[in-house]
Amino acid sequence: MRQSRGLWFDAALVGIAAALASLAQAHSASDAYLTLTAQNSTVSDTVVHGQWDIALRDLDFVLKLDDNGDGRIVWGELRKHQKAVADYAYSNIVIMADGKACRIEPTGQAVDNHADGAYAALFFDAFCGAAASQLTLDYRLFFRIDPSHRGVFVLRSGAKVATAVLSPVNARIELGL
Amino acid sequence: MGRVSAAALAILAMPLGSAATVATPGAAPAPAPPFQAPYTPTNDDTVLQEVPSASDPVVRQMRLLRGKLDADAGSVVIAEQLAQTYIDFGRQIGDAHYAGYAEAVLAPWLLQPSPPAVVLVEYATILQYRHQFADARRELKRALHLDPHNAQAWLTLATVDMVQGDYETAGHDCTQVAVSGGYALVIACTANLRSYIGQAQQSLSLLTQIDGQARAMPAGFRSWLQGLLAETSERLGDWAQAEVHYRKALSLTPEDNFLMVAYADFLLDRKRPAEVLTLLENASQSDTAFLRIALAKSALASPDLPLYTWIMGARFAALKERGSDYFGREQVRFALYLQHDPHAALDLAQRNWEVQRAPWDARVLLEAAQAAGQPQAAFAALAFLRKTGLQDPIIEPLARRIDAELKSAALAP
Numbered sequence: 061m062r063q064s065r066g067l068w069f070d071a072a073l074v075g076i077a078a079a080l081a082s083l084a085q086a087h088s089a090s091d092a093y094l095t096l097t098a099q100n101s102t103v104s105d106t107v108v109h110g111q112w113d114i115a116l117r118d119l120d121f122v123l124k125l126d127d128n129g130d131g132r133i134v135w136g137e138l139r140k141h142q143k144a145v146a147d148y149a150y151s152n153i154v155i156m157a158d159g160k161a162c163r164i165e166p167t168g169q170a171v172d173n174h175a176d177g178a179y180a181a182l183f184f185d186a187f188c189g190a191a192a193s194q195l196t197l198d199y200r201l202f203f204r205i206d207p208s209h210r211g212v213f214v215l216r217s218g219a220k221v222a223t224a225v226l227s228p229v230n231a232r233i234e235l236g237l
Numbered sequence: 238m239g240r241v242s243a244a245a246l247a248i249l250a251m252p253l254g255s256a257a258t259v260a261t262p263g264a265a266p267a268p269a270p271p272f273q274a275p276y277t278p279t280n281d282d283t284v285l286q287e288v289p290s291a292s293d294p295v296v297r298q299m300r301l302l303r304g305k306l307d308a309d310a311g312s313v314v315i316a317e318q319l320a321q322t323y324i325d326f327g328r329q330i331g332d333a334h335y336a337g338y339a340e341a342v343l344a345p346w347l348l349q350p351s352p353p354a355v356v357l358v359e360y361a362t363i364l365q366y367r368h369q370f371a372d373a374r375r376e377l378k379r380a381l382h383l384d385p386h387n388a389q390a391w392l393t394l395a396t397v398d399m400v401q402g403d404y405e406t407a408g409h410d411c412t413q414v415a416v417s418g419g420y421a422l423v424i425a426c427t428a429n430l431r432s433y434i435g436q437a438q439q440s441l442s443l444l445t446q447i448d449g450q451a452r453a454m455p456a457g458f459r460s461w462l463q464g465l466l467a468e469t470s471e472r473l474g475d476w477a478q479a480e481v482h483y484r485k486a487l488s489l490t491p492e493d494n495f496l497m498v499a500y501a502d503f504l505l506d507r508k509r510p511a512e513v514l515t516l517l518e519n520a521s522q523s524d525t526a527f528l529r530i531a532l533a534k535s536a537l538a539s540p541d542l543p544l545y546t547w548i549m550g551a552r553f554a555a556l557k558e559r560g561s562d563y564f565g566r567e568q569v570r571f572a573l574y575l576q577h578d579p580h581a582a583l584d585l586a587q588r589n590w591e592v593q594r595a596p597w598d599a600r601v602l603l604e605a606a607q608a609a610g611q612p613q614a615a616f617a618a619l620a621f622l623r624k625t626g627l628q629d630p631i632i633e634p635l636a637r638r639i640d641a642e643l644k645s646a647a648l649a650p
Binding site: 178 | 289332
C-alpha cells in the first residue's frame, strides 16, 4: 500500500476535493448601510445628515480592532480605534452637491446591532452649497479588499426617498434633491 | 474555541426596541424587532462582536500570506495560495466575506485578457460558492482551454454538473479527473455521482474502498470522504451508519459549517432537535446554521422561536436588499416551516429548482408543492426523479404520494 499511495492520491488535490463539499449554502456577505437626510435651504448651506453603519467584522479585517486577539471585539477596543475607523471610512466616500465637494464633519459614533452582528454607526453632517439640486455620491468602502461588498443607500429629501445598492460597478450615483 | 460564533446570541440579550436599519421580513406577522436604536455601551468590557481569533492557526496563515503578497504583489503563486486559504476558511465557518476577499486577491489577474488557469479555477470556485453556476462553468471551460488536464477544473466542473443534475456530463467530467488527479479522486467523484442515480450501494462500496486507503491523508480529505459516506448511508436509509460517519467527519474537522449543517438536518429528520441546539451552539453567525437552530426551536416549541424567526427573516431580507438574486433551499424551508407560507415557499422552490437539482432541492420542491396543495408544481421534479432513479427513503415516498395525487386529479371529472 505504501508504494501505491502516490498513484492513488495527488496530495495537492485532496484539499480541493474537500472544498467542493461547500456547495449549497446561504450566507451573509459584507453590507454597509448609508442613510442620508438632506435639509435643503435656499439661503444657507444645504446640510445632509448621515448615518453610516459599517460591520465590525469588516472593520476588523482591515483595521484589526481585536487588540488582544481573543476573537472578541469589546467596546473598549472599538472605542480606542474610533479615530482609525473614522479616518478609514471617510477616506472612502465623497459627497458632492452640484459638482462641488461637500465638507464632511463627523458628529459621533455609536454601536448599532443588525441581524448579522454589530456595526459601528458613524454619524456626520455634510455641508454643501445653498440651493443644491443634485447630489453625487462616490462610494468606495471595502471594494478594493472585497468586491462583493455592497452599500445599501437611502436618501431622504423632503418627502422623497431614493434607494440604491452601491457596488464596484455602481460606485458613483447622482440623485436629485 | 469558537472561531466566529454567537454574535446573534449577543443580540438576543439586547433590550427590545425599534430597529431603524433592519427591514422586516415579508410574509410572517413579525414581533417587535429585537434591536434597540444605536447606542453607546457604558462598559469597556461589553462584547460587541466575535471575530476570527488571531491565535487561530488559519488566521495566522492568512495574515502571513497576506504579508507575503503585499511584499511581492506580482506573485500569482502566493495570490492563489491566499485565495484558496480564504475560500477554505470562509467555507469552514460559513462566512461569505472570505469569498469576497479571495476575489479581491485574484482581481489583478482577472483583469488581464488571458488570466492563468489556476486563477480562473479559483475564481470559478468562488462563483460556484455563490451559486453562479453558469459563470463558474464558463470560467472552468476557459481554464480547461488553457490547461486541458487540470484535474481541479474537471473536479469542480463535475461538482457543478452534479448539483445542477446533469449527471451524464458529470460522469464524463469525473473520468477526465483521472488524467492528472489520481484514481482516488476519480473514484470519489464517480461514487458521489452514483449516489444520485440509484446506485447508492455501489457508491458506498467505492467510498469504503478509498477510505481504507486514506488513513495517511490530510484530515480535510478524510472528513470529506466521511461526509460522502454519511450522505450515501442516508440515501440507503441506514441511519446508524450515517450517524457514525457524520461523527467521524466532525472528529476530523470539528466546527466545519457544511458538515455541522448536514448533521443538523439528519438530527432534525430523526426528531432530535435538542441535539441540534447543542451541536450549533457556537455557529449562529452562519446563516445556514442559524436556520437549523430556528427549525430546532420550532420543533421544540421554544418560547423564543419568534425572535429566531425574526432574525432569520431579517438576514434573508438583508440578502435581498443587497441585490442578491440567490434564493436557495434554505429560504424555501424558512418560508414553509417558520413563516408557514406554502405559496411563497413553492415560488422560491421552483426558482431554486431552475438553478439547483440536488436531492435537498427536489425535497423542498415536493414538500412545498404538497403544502401548497399544488402537486402539478412538482411535475418537473417528479420527472427528474423518475429519470435519474434517486434513492432516498424520505424523498421516494413523498414523490409517490404527490404522484398519486396528480393521478387522482387527472381522473377526477
